[in-house]
Amino acid sequence: MKYEFSARAHTLVSSPQLSIRTQTRRGTLISLAEELPAEELFPLSLLAEAASTVITADAGALQYGDPEGYAPLREWLTGDWLKGKGVNTAEGGVLLTTGSQQAIDLLSRVYIDPGDRVLVENPTSPGILQALRMQGAVIIPVQGDRNGLLPDHLRAQIHQHRPKMLFATPSYTNPSGILWSLERRKEVLELCTAHNLLIVEDDSYGDLHFKRAGGSSAVANYPSLYALENVSKGGHVLYIGSFSKTVAPALRTGWAAGSRELISMMAAAKQMADWQSSSLNQRLLHYLLDVTAFNLREHIAVLNREYSTRLKLMTELLKRPAWKNSEYDLPEGGMFLWVSLPEGLDAMLLLKAALAKGVAFLPGQLCSVNGGGNRIRLNFSHPGRDELLLGMNLMSEAVTDFTARS
Amino acid sequence: MKYEFSARAHTLVSSPQLSIRTQTRRGTLISLAEELPAEELFPLSLLAEAASTVITADAGALQYGDPEGYAPLREWLTGDWLKGKGVNTAEGGVLLTTGSQQAIDLLSRVYIDPGDRVLVENPTSPGILQALRMQGAVIIPVQGDRNGLLPDHLRAQIHQHRPKMLFATPSYTNPSGILWSLERRKEVLELCTAHNLLIVEDDSYGDLHFKRAGGSSAVANYPSLYALENVSKGGHVLYIGSFSKTVAPALRTGWAAGSRELISMMAAAKQMADWQSSSLNQRLLHYLLDVTAFNLREHIAVLNREYSTRLKLMTELLKRPAWKNSEYDLPEGGMFLWVSLPEGLDAMLLLKAALAKGVAFLPGQLCSVNGGGNRIRLNFSHPGRDELLLGMNLMSEAVTDFTARS
CATH class of the missing domain: 3.90.1150.10 (Aspartate Aminotransferase, domain 1)
Incomplete structure (x- = not known):
């Protein structure tokens, strides 16, 4: 036909x-x-151990789970992991997704109407551009240098285009690998907050950092925009991450953290899109992270x-x-x-x-x-x-x- | 904010x-x-065996896979399983999805623009209605009786509304449990083909059937609309199924089968939406179905x-x-x-x-x-x-x- x-x-x-x-x-x-x-x-052998234990221990591991994702993994994430990065997460403020890409797509679907203007770093990841194009966004680039987005250009683009949101990857932008300075982070957050722009902060690469040439210790990362905002008052940042780069991609487990209001809407979209990601995979990850010797x-x-x-x-x-x-x-x-x-x-x-x-x-x-x-x-x-x-x-x-x- | x-x-x-x-x-x-x-x-113990074997055998099981899904599982599905149901699948005509709901959502995204008219059985599954509403479809109900959709009403709705497609569940409709008769199947297929309507056939429940009251053998199911159409000439039916009801939901593995053109477009949408479903889960399923004693x-x-x-x-x-x-x-x-x-x-x-x-x-x-x-x-x-x-x-x-x- x-x-x-x-x-x-x-x-x-x-x-x-x-x-x-x-x-x-x-x-x-x-x-x-x-x-x-x-x-x-x-970590193959530890994951194999996790799989065989998790599956035999509880038939519930193979049943449908919650659209928001396996609760103990969400707790591990917000408690053990994100707190260590200075991030406080609201109750009900985390959604597990099929990798970080799904978090980007779900947010786009609940937040963008065709013709809405959206700011992006330029260059940015192909995945962000694809999701925005599919949603019909008008994509507006913001210039940056080695220290991150240029506040003056960001301000000018906000005034000219009245955009609804900004997609940013302050720590090791895909593809350019740029690490925004602390000062730039603060300036960008302040500008977006003042103009009621939602910031989608993709931190999928934030943990992968190396020794500076000649330096003796690994580069200390800067706090995320999400950590810099006062969570209880703000809600301007949706913080996205993933276990794909740090543990294993085939577990297809990423997350979005943000205000309860935003996360509830994304969870409803997730239920419509695929009911839920694999709770089996989420249980394997939780077992690996919380029970085995894996650190x-x-x-x-x-x-x-x-x-x-x-x-x-x-x-x-x-x-x-x-x-x-x-x-x-x-x-x-x-x-x-x-x-x-x-x-x-x-x-x-x-x-x-x-x-x-x-x-x-x-x-x-x-x-x-x-x-x-x-x-x-x-x-x-x-x-x-x-x-x-x-x-x-x-x-x-x-x-x-x-x-x-x- | x-x-x-x-x-x-x-x-x-x-x-x-x-x-x-x-x-x-x-x-x-x-x-x-x-x-x-x-x-x-x-099948807990066989799945536990599958998991520990699959993970230790090949690190590739934890890597990113193909957006279309793990090829050996697609082959098992089209070869062993669908052929047994009289279904011939085109080369490149299968996409593995995160359950059948994702297949419905992906198809809706690549095929429906806001305001497009879409026919549905009434009642139909909440998941179909949610996906159509999110896509902005104008949803038009078609009346049916115990033998399936009423061809006269279908014809009238086609002439009045000029719809683009029909969502149907001919075998044990969710929620009403109706099994369309063979005659109705043929009539509906003929009507839709004549008017260039795409049929999305959800067969997620088709394998779950019981003995007739007083009957000695299980009800023989009828051929799917997809099987009734001559695949090589047609392409009017997208056939959707799932392992969620027959093996285990947490593996989150469903599928869509159809023409190569339609499936390619859905695969591109899938890549944009979440890159791919868990290839680990797909490998577990394949091992269970193809290697273990599981039948x-x-x-x-x-x-x-x-x-x-x-x-x-x-x-x-x-x-x-x-x-x-x-x-x-x-x-x-x-x-x-x-x-x-x-x-x-x-x-x-x-x-x-x-x-x-x-x-x-x-x-x-x-x-x-x-x-x-x-x-x-x-x-x-x-x-x-x-x-x-x-x-x-x-x-x-x-x-x-x-x-x-x-």
């Missing part, structure tokens, strides 16, 4: 990501394109040591001649290098050449409201060291093929 | 279901309101024997004096009795009284496009026999309190 898709379904047309993922699965590609953690470091802080420290090494390897490989007119800022956390290509080299054309050689990366266009054509995002967390070396060799060849020609 | 929710977020205002669920979890209620399978019958057909036969007994118990209890002016049609499958209350007794008022006594049911209003106020939906699959007895006693008391007064 001839289908009549909805007006905005065309915003979904299958992205390069989808086909890169498929080719990677088939084992025909080395992918520097994705947002995957290193699977060698998953999430120590585990994250292990991840960060390894990711730091892989980042260093990648930056070494970027010293090769092929990259001599490329530039990047060294990130202090996250999973990505955000590289600007030599002038005249388009990321989409380079992708075609790279795929032909057997390596993939994410073209900057997918992270950008407008343009971004000479930027690429390289992931250093997933590929093992050998794979990283091979992948970067192929990337260098692809770049050289272009630059040699011009 | 003062939130400005989107225009249709108010359609989500928390349903009685949500608060019933919460009270049931606290152990303060017997619930005849929900759509839960009997947890005593979950899904035999397991469903066990469920059906027990549910049939529970249904019989419930109908016995409905012979008590309190229910003398109530009516229902005996269903041959599904999980529900759809009971009309004595005249003048409103389901919402009865719910309040029943909750005070410690028992819950689903008021008919939640299943109805318009009205439904003197109907209630009673679930017989989840409560054990003792619980069912106690719950129905409390229900009888609540009804008596009302009818004695009038």
Whole structure:
């Protein structure tokens, strides 16, 4: 039959990501394109123990659960974990979701009408842009520098566009890896509060941070916007996070924390969208975190040591001649290098050449409201060291093929 | 802050279901309101074995997977399972979802614009109505009888409203438990095909069917609309199913099968909505179904024997004096009795009284496009026999309190 898709379904047309993922699965590609953690470091045996104990202990583990998510995991999250980050959560102020992406999508559905203006960092994550486009938002970029969003530009955009909200990733923005300074955090929060803007703060990468070059200790992260706001009075920040980067993605467990009013509305949307995420997975996570010997802080420290090494390897490989007119800022956390290509080299054309050689990366266009054509995002967390070396060799060849020609 | 929710977020205002669920979890209620399978019958030990094997065998089980879902489970589904139901699936024509509800929601998002007219059976499931309202559809009821939708009324509604699609549950409609006759199936399919209507066929309950009263063998189900259509030429039916009712809900695994074009669009929407459902859960299911001694057909036969007994118990209890002016049609499958209350007794008022006594049911209003106020939906699959007895006693008391007064 001839289908009549909805007006905005065309915003979904299958992205390069989808086909890169498929080719990677088939084992025909080395992918520097994705947002995957290193699977060698998953706590497999403890999770296997958790699974077999949780399933045999209580048939309720396989029954439908609460739309808001498994209560003991929500308690662990708000008690043990978020309090340690200076975050106080309101009673009924947490919703467990299918990864952080679902939190972004649910919030968009309950808060955005077509034509509503929404501010975003530029560049920002492809997932945020996709959800906003599907909801029909008018997406307005705000400029930033190495210290975060520029308050003057934010103020100007607020006055010009009267936006309803801001999506921000103050700690290790995907893709650029920027860490907002404390001062910028305070300024942005103050501006948004004064103009009744809701801030959606994605902190999915906030725990992944490395030693400063030459420094002796890991970078101390700054408080989240959510922590900076006085929760009891505010409600201007919806704080989003995930266990996908710190424990394992296949558990599909992320969260949103915010005011009770906002979280209730998102929980109602979640019930409509899929009733609930897997309470089995949430119970496995809770068992892992609360009962077994697993220590999430120590585990994250292990991840960060390894990711730091892989980042260093990648930056070494970027010293090769092929990259001599490329530039990047060294990130202090996250999973990505955000590289600007030599002038005249388009990321989409380079992708075609790279795929032909057997390596993939994410073209900057997918992270950008407008343009971004000479930027690429390289992931250093997933590929093992050998794979990283091979992948970067192929990337260098692809770049050289272009630059040699011009 | 003062939130400005989107225009249709108010359609989500928390349903009685949500608060019933919460009270049931606290152990303060017997619930005849929900759509839960009997947890005593979950294949716990085989699933525990599956979990510990799957997790230790391959770290990939905890990594991100494909947006379309774990390929071997899709193959099992289309090969072993759907072929046995006379269903041929196109290559690339299956998407795994977070339960059947997500399949309904995703399809609604890619196919319905606000103001689009959508036909539904009336009564129909609360989940379908919620998803359609959130999408801004104009919902148009089609009348039916014990044999399914009435073709004359369907034709009249098509001509009057020019709808885009039809949502239907031909096998054991939630809530009414109706099984469409083969003739009606063919007539409805023909009418929809002739007018280019997309049919969304929810077959989540199709496997749950019982012996006819006095009959010696289980009711043979009829072919689905999807099976009746020639897949290679058609594409008018999107076929939705789930493992929630037949294996375990917490695995949150449902599916949609249809033309490659339709499924690709839904897969792109799924990627935007939550990247993917839990591939860990999908691998557990696949291991259970394909590797262990578990036999899904035999397991469903066990469920059906027990549910049939529970249904019989419930109908016995409905012979008590309190229910003398109530009516229902005996269903041959599904999980529900759809009971009309004595005249003048409103389901919402009865719910309040029943909750005070410690028992819950689903008021008919939640299943109805318009009205439904003197109907209630009673679930017989989840409560054990003792619980069912106690719950129905409390229900009888609540009804008596009302009818004695009038």
